[in-house]
Amino acid sequence: MSQQYLFEILKKSKNSKARIGKIHTPHGIIETPTFMPVGTAGTVKSLTPEQIRSTQSQIILANTYHLSLRPGIDVIKKHNGLHSFMNWNHPILTDSGGYQVFSLAQNRKIDENGVTFQSHIDGSPRRFTPKSVIDLQCGFNSDIMMVLDICSPYNHPKKDTSKDLTITHKWAKEAVTYWKNKECSNWLFGIVQGGFFKDLRKESANTLTELDFPGYALGGLSVGEPIELCHEFIDYCAPLLPENKPKYVMGIGLPENLKWAIKCGVDMFDCVIPTRIARHGQFFLEDQRINIKRQEFINDLNPLDETCDCYSCKNYTRSYIRHLYVSKEILASTLLSIHNIHSLQKCVEKIKNEIINE
Ligand SMILES: [Zn+2]
CATH class of the missing domain: 3.20.20.105 (Queuine tRNA-ribosyltransferase-like)
Known part of the structure; x- marks a missing residue:
């Protein structure tokens, strides 16, 4: 071959x-x-x-x-x-x-x-x-x-x-x-x-x-x-x-x-899960799936995940993304999809680093 x-x-x-x-x-x-x-x-x-x-x-x-x-x-x-x-x-x-x-x-x-x-x-x-x-x-x-x-x-x-x-x-x-x-x-x-x-x-x-x-x-x-x-x-x-x-x-x-x-x-x-759940308002947080619609996020100025360095987490608050989602703005899907895919890549990278450092 x-x-x-x-x-x-x-x-x-x-x-x-x-x-x-x-x-x-x-x-x-x-x-x-x-x-x-x-x-x-x-x-x-x-x-x-x-x-x-x-x-x-x-x-x-x-x-x-x-x-x-x-x-x-x-x-x-x-x-x-x-x-x-x-x-x-x-x-x-x-x-x-x-x-x-x-x-x-x-x-x-x-x-x-x-x-x-x-x-x-x-x-x-x-x-x-x-x-x-x-x-x-x-x-x-x-x-x-x-x-x-x-x-x-x-x-x-x-x-x-x-x-x-x-x-x-x-x-x-x-x-x-x-x-x-x-x-x-x-x-x-x-x-x-x-x-x-x-x-x-x-x-x-x-x-x-x-x-x-x-x-x-x-x-x-x-x-x-x-x-x-x-x-x-x-x-x-x-x-x-x-x-x-x-x-x-x-x-x-x-x-x-x-x-x-x-x-x-x-x-x-x-x-399809990271992008599909994003379109339904969900994001990954420490292996859990959280819905951005929750009332508690209305005034939450934190990023989706404080430990995440994706574009969405570096630039937007939970409050803003929640606003986009409940207003049915398409940017909500984009920002949640970026975070969810990035989270999975980070999860893989973490395992890789554990293997490298064994
Ligand atoms: Zn993120």
């Missing part, structure tokens, strides 16, 4: 499986572990790229399903890719769209070669195959692309989860073969599935490891299961993947989950 898919491990913790590393991508180096804010439709909601960078975010996630339906691949190709389309000249990871096909699309029909569905926007028929989602992501010029997979729901019977997994593995093989022939500089990550069955997860990790992806994700977690079960499966699955490749848990973003995953040896995470 080409040297260009370079992942360096700089230090391993003595107390856990945590590690500090660097992923080299066409749009720069990502220092890991790292949290990736979600910009589903080519925008991290309410933030400009400069504001996203101010939160110390290095890479953002965008979504193949959404972008391929709207504005469509041709518009993005006219901009020479997603980076210039959205004016973000740093690494981008794109989810394959597999998850949304199962959560959003109507009348989807899976066969062993791909999935046919109706757009949730206009009902038009669409088809995703393992190869077509790579073509789409290459058209976006995504730094890290994800394979098409089937995300089995929580409480899915084992027999059905196993069937999903067989198709996921077939697609993974087609995807990696297609990608290797392209010899492109975009990374491709395989996605471990298998629901909440350890034997299936192990089989999935082994199958994907044999396919020799440059990086791996754990999918199908944080899909409604109890948090203890999610943690148990991160703990079980992460060590099954090759030590020398980046490991990514999809869809987690609460401070306690990040801390847990990092200790299990996970390098990357993404979640």
Whole structure:
């Protein structure tokens, strides 16, 4: 495999499986572990790229399903890719769209070669195959692309989860073969599935490891299961993947989950939670979520978090941000999103520093 898919491990913790590393991508180096804010439709909601960078975010996630339906691949190709389309000249990871096909699309029909569905926007028929989602992501010029997979729901019977997994593995093989022939500089990550069955997860990790992806994700977690079960499966699955490749848990973003995953040896995470709760007036404070609407903040001249050095905390009071929120001013979402993403990055940085100082 080409040297260009370079992942360096700089230090391993003595107390856990945590590690500090660097992923080299066409749009720069990502220092890991790292949290990736979600910009589903080519925008991290309410933030400009400069504001996203101010939160110390290095890479953002965008979504193949959404972008391929709207504005469509041709518009993005006219901009020479997603980076210039959205004016973000740093690494981008794109989810394959597999998850949304199962959560959003109507009348989807899976066969062993791909999935046919109706757009949730206009009902038009669409088809995703393992190869077509790579073509789409290459058209976006995504730094890290994800394979098409089937995300089995929580409480899915084992027999059905196993069937999903067989198709996921077939697609993974087609995807990696297609990608290797392209010899492109975009990374491709395989996605471990298998629901909440350890034997299936192990089989999935082994199958994907044999396919020799440059990086791996754990999918199908944080899909409604109890948090203890999610943690148990991160703990079980992460060590099954090759030590020398980046490991990514999809869809987690609460401070306690990040801390847990990092200790299990996970390098990357993404979640809509910091920006979604911001739009509902909530901000992170010492691992808690506080609502800015509270009466007690009317005359509170303190920042959201006294220990935080984000743009919002350096420049605005709780009183002002509360005023914006109750007045339904859109700046409230921006300021709370900046703080929430920055808080998660700080949380990761604190763990990194603990490892460095061990
Ligand atoms: Zn802050």
